[in-house]
Amino acid sequence: MNKILLILFFIGNILNTTIIRGQNTCPLIPYPQSSSRINETFQLSSRCVIVYTEEFESQAYLLQKELLRYTSIAVSTLPDKATLDSNIVYNVIKLKKDYKFKSEGYSLKMHTKDITITAGQPSGMINGVMSLVQLTRLSTLQNPLVPIECWEIEDSPLYAWRGFMLDEARHFWGMKKVKQILNWMALYKLNRFHWHLTDSQGWRIEIKKYPKLALIGGIGNYGEEYTPAQFYTQEEIKEIVTYALERNIHIIPEIDMPGHASAASKAYPEFSGGGSPKYPGYTFNPGKDSVYTYLTDILKEVDALFPSQVIHLGGDEVHYGNQDWNTNKDIQDLMKHEKMKNLKDVKNYFFQRMADSLLLIHNKVAAWDEVADSQLSPEHTIVFFWRQNRPEQLQKSLDRKFNIVLCPRLPMYLDYAQDTLQVHGVDWRKFSYNSYQKVYSFSPQDIPVKYPKNCNILGIQANLWTERIETEDRLDYMLFPRMAALAENAWTKEKNKNINSFNIRLKKQFNLYKKDHIYYSDPFTPKETGEPVR
Structure with a gap:
């Protein structure tokens, strides 16, 4: 009998310890580098006030807007030099500066009467604000009057580049959807939005000097050649860029060249090769030569809209459609004059000239990994490694000291199936599948290359191509929850990552997805959300 009681005692202790550990696991995605539960709660109410130092004024207003959006509770803001009314008892949220926090780092300290977010830069303050917003949403989802669990967090990112690419050339999604995606990127601390705005199927950005690019090049999408023109005006672009920057997201526009240019060729055939x-x-x-003037004029307008000072020029898959170069007199004359041996030399010549144009307007050039074969300046070039079956392209980029963003098709292409249950889109039997677990566990070490000690890996990125995605439901389904897995992989140090912990936290996110009308994929109970056909 005593042995049975002793066994039951030990089992009870184990269960109790498990419960306590579960309760002490911070629910945030991405998981912070350091966190501890404080046995207190904070009550959000209209008597809360956000007190901020001068440099964090815009972040105070962002927090105010986000709390109002998600809880319908209006809190006030106040500069730290102002005086609070002594006759009113306030709960205070303080935004403070401390130079010990580098770049995107922050601390969040929560207690019953006050919350303090401390950072050294606005980018770090935004990350702290978004941690508080996510904790608030998780606590108050069913009832905004429910007290918020208190935590102490000290946090900073693993990678500087935590990116997501959306293809709007194949299918156009519009401002409302893009802003929703930016909201979730911010909540998950993703900070680079790579915007694929031009391709063979569509040109989605207004260029004032060449209006037919949008008016004619914007006609159609993947599979439907004659749908009405869809594109962003420059005013809409400015609004989205501002919206993103408020959330610590830098937008990298992509103007694809010299291939993938069919939409532009429809608008201005005189510049087609x-x-x-x-x-x-x-x-x-x-x-x-007129082509370089034409494209430089375009890039000057793009540069004026996007303050990131990085423009992606594509550069991939030119061999798919450059056969006419073999008989084009202009190109053949160029090859003779420059003593070029093949069409690859022609492409590299073109890319060098366009990179020089970008450098003159103080932009870095970003491009897919084909550019590793060029002679571009490593200092001013960012290579996006996407062909996991061509590790030699990554090795060349490393050896030449290019800046590098890792986004290999396996597992970082989100148009690929998520599991073997999916029946639409890219055939997983032929191309494999990219589960959220694979996205979560991806490591640079998975690619068979030799990394030098001080290699310039800026970070990682996931890409969502939309040839086979026609509806918002399918877009959501392919993006969520893999965006959450991407975010934790890009932010959280390996020693702090745990897939079991992530799964527990991920399930709590599903209610937030539902609240935002996001048609997510549920990997735990797949029948809950069936796969959209288109």
Whole structure:
């Protein structure tokens, strides 16, 4: 009998310890580098006031807006030099500066009567604000009057570049959807939005000097050649850029060249280098000087809209549609004059000239990993490694000391199936699948290359191509919850990552997705959210 009681005692202790550990696990995604539960709660109410130092004024207003959006509770803001009314008892949220926090680092200290967020830079303050917003949403989802659990957190990111790419050339999504995606990127502390705005199927950005690019090039999408033109005006672009920057998200626009240019060729065929029977009008013409003037004019307008000082020029898959270069007189004359041996030399010549144009307007050039074969300046170039079956392209980039963003198709292409249950879109039997677990566990060490000690890996990124995504439901389904897995992989140090802990925290996010009308994929009970066909 005593042995049985002793066994039961030990089992009870184990269960109790497990429960306590579960309660002491911070619910945030991405998981912070250091966190501890405080046995207190904070009551959000209209008697809360956000007190801020001068440099964090815009972050105070951001917190005010986000709390109002998600809880319908209006809190006030006040500069730290102002005086609170001594006749009113306030709960205070303080935004403070401390230079010990580098770049995006922050601390969050919560108690019953006050919360303090401390950071050294606005980017770090935004991360702290978003941690508080997420904790608030998780606590008050059912009732905004429910007290918020208190935590002490000290946090900073693993990678400086934590990116997501959205393809709007194949299918256009519009400002409302893009802002929703930016909201979730901010909540998950993703800080680079790579915006694929041009491709063969559509040109989605207004260029005032060449209006037909949007008016004609914006007609159609993937699979539907003659849908009405859809594109962003420059005023809409400015609004989205401002919205993103308020949330510590830098937008990297992509203007694809010299391939993937069919939409532009429809608008201004005089600048086309032709294509192939399967891909007509696929390229710009590297043999015409007027083409470089044309494209530089475009990039100058793009630069004026995007303050990131990085423009992505694509550079991938040119060989799909450059067969006409073999018979194009301008290009053949160029090859003779420059003593070029092949069409690859032509592409590299074109890219060098366009990179020089970007450098003159103080922009870095970003490009897919084909550019590793070029002679571009490593200091001013960012290579996006996407072909996991071509590790030599990453090795070349490392050896030449390019800045690098890792976004290999496996597992970082989010148009790929999430599991073997998916029946639409990219065939997982042929191309494999990218589960959220694979996104979560991806490591640079998975790629068979030799990393030098001080390699310039800026970070990681996931890409969502939309050839096979026609509706918002399917867009959501392919993006969530893999965005959460991406965020934790990019932010949280390996020693603090745990897939079991992540799964527990991820399940709590599903109610937030529902609240935001996001049609997410549920990997735990797949029947809960069936796969959208389109």
